[in-house]
Amino acid sequence: MKRFLAVLLIAVLAVSMAACGGSSQSQQNTGQDNQSTTVEGNKGVELTVWSHLTETEVKKVQEVADKWASETGNKVKVLTDNSDFQAFATAANSGKGPDIMFGLPHDNLGTFYKAGLLEPVPDGVINDSDYVPLAIDAVSYDGKKYAIPLSMESYALFYNTDMIKEAPKTWDEFVNVAQKYGFMYDINNFYFSYAFISGNGGYVFKNNGGSYDVNDIGLNNEGAKKGFAAIYDMVNRYKFMPADIKGDIAKGNFQSKKIGMYISGPWDVQSFKDAGVNFAVAPLPKLENGSDMKPFVGVQAAFVNANSKNKDAAWELMKYLAENTPIPLFETGNRIPVINSVLNSSEVQSNEILKGFADSASKGEPMPNVPEVQAMWTPANNNLTLITSGKLAPDKAADQIVAQMKEGIATMQ
Missing domain, CATH: 3.40.190.10 (Periplasmic binding protein-like II)
Structure with missing residues (x-):
């Protein structure tokens, strides 16, 4: 399992101090395009997404993001990113970071959370009941979500x-x-x-x-x-x-x-x-x-950068990606969906190999975040x-x- 390791406490403390002034800890999917409601005023925005997914998966995410951009009059760049926590934090706190991080192992979220880099998930972006419960637990701190679960994996x-x-x-x-x-x-x-x-x-x-x-x-x-x-x-x-x-x-x-x-x-x-x-x-x-x-169950997660200047548009895009990427990522990267309706769909359940992993994950528990x-x-x-x-x-x-x-x-x- 690939694991994106967090840096030591010194880096966390340094970034937390730098971030103190700028942080604001404030439909069922079938794989088909869903309509995404755009808040008036969020047109003409250019969003940047960094991703730790594979190159092939990133291309699929870009395709989905392009559809959202076409529908809303915005622009989106989805870029493969292999940087560590400190590199992300430095970029985020200097205004050069992405609006969204898409595809990060959830057990690394804690370092970002303590550094004030995770924007809380607004009400209405996702419905908790639509998701596998452990996926919601994996992205939550003290009962509040700070990221969106995308997929899960286990052995x-x-x-x-x-x-x-x-x-x-x-x-x-x-x-x-x-x-x-x-x-x-x-x-x-x-x-x-x-x-x-x-x-x-x-x-x-x-x-x-x-x-x-x-x-x-x-x-x-x-x-x-x-x-x-x-x-x-x-x-x-x-x-x-x-x-x-x-x-x-x-x-x-x-x-x-x-x-x-x-x-x-x-x-x-x-x-x-x-x-x-x-x-x-x-x-x-x-x-x-x-x-x-x-x-142990690992959950791939996505979050909005707390220092993004385009948070409203970023959450609109995040909602669209959460609804429309599960099947492409399942087909391209063997990513097990965490939305119940997709997980229980004939397309997923007919894949006996991945169903075996999904059944195993259902008995597991998320790694501490x-x-x-x-x-x-x-x-x-x-x-x-x-x-x-x-x-x-x-x-x-x-x-x-x-x-x-x-x-x-x-x-x-």
Whole structure:
């Protein structure tokens, strides 16, 4: 998964100070063109959109934006952008930033939010009930939306249909199939292994009604420790994979048909098709306690720059793009829609592969959208390596993860 990392606290503080004077934290889609009401006075405006989507996807977004521009008498430039947070903040605070950022992983929004760069979403731009609930949660702070969700992604279980006719649904079925046909994944990557922890009752930060308590870390509670023990067992008890397994090796073994199951995301679909692998995708199996695994879900989001001089027009364009880009992005980039009517449409539901990822995501939870989440990755990944190698007991590693996260968060205060 591609992740646009936020910079350290020094950059956030510097930008926040610079932004203090200028920030103002203030239809169902079928893929067909929808009518967009234009507020009188927002004609003849030229809007700039930056996007972290792929070049091909950006072209599709430009096509949709051009239709809006033609209907409203405005102009829109959609540009591919790979800059980091500091570059965006510098541009935004100097009046050289875009009006809209379109296509940004939601777990990076917290840094922009704390720097005062996100304009609150006005009433009427979207209806929350039209969206998958977790998508709304992913772009909200203290119950208020600061971005528009565009699509979601998560990981699921790939299985070779020449070997396995039906995906295992229970833990016992999963273990039996894995022992017979083989199973691997990037086990020391916390992004993928989190599902085993969350399904047992662990969590990163306590979510109190849409607000994360970064002082309440649940990665060493009883459930989390059971999850870490299950991860240990997959290497040391069941011998599914070596302790030093890497994602590319696991992928290669599935692609070469050496193993029957593999955990990953939609980004691996095309390479398996090109290699002639007959496969299907299903939600992760239930855990030994009977609970669903809860994989991390990433949401691609879009926001209006709080320093834009054309906010009204920008929100009109944003509404139009939110309504009219889901199907083009689904067809072009395998982006799973977050608008319920599109997600449940025949076009999406008939794609069995992407439906498998959508079903898996429906059981998951969004990655925390606060800057403090950056303090999670290194301790979690390092301690997973200690667990799988047998160098540190799962319960001790869990305690160490939390202690190291607290140390990291303290440096961000």
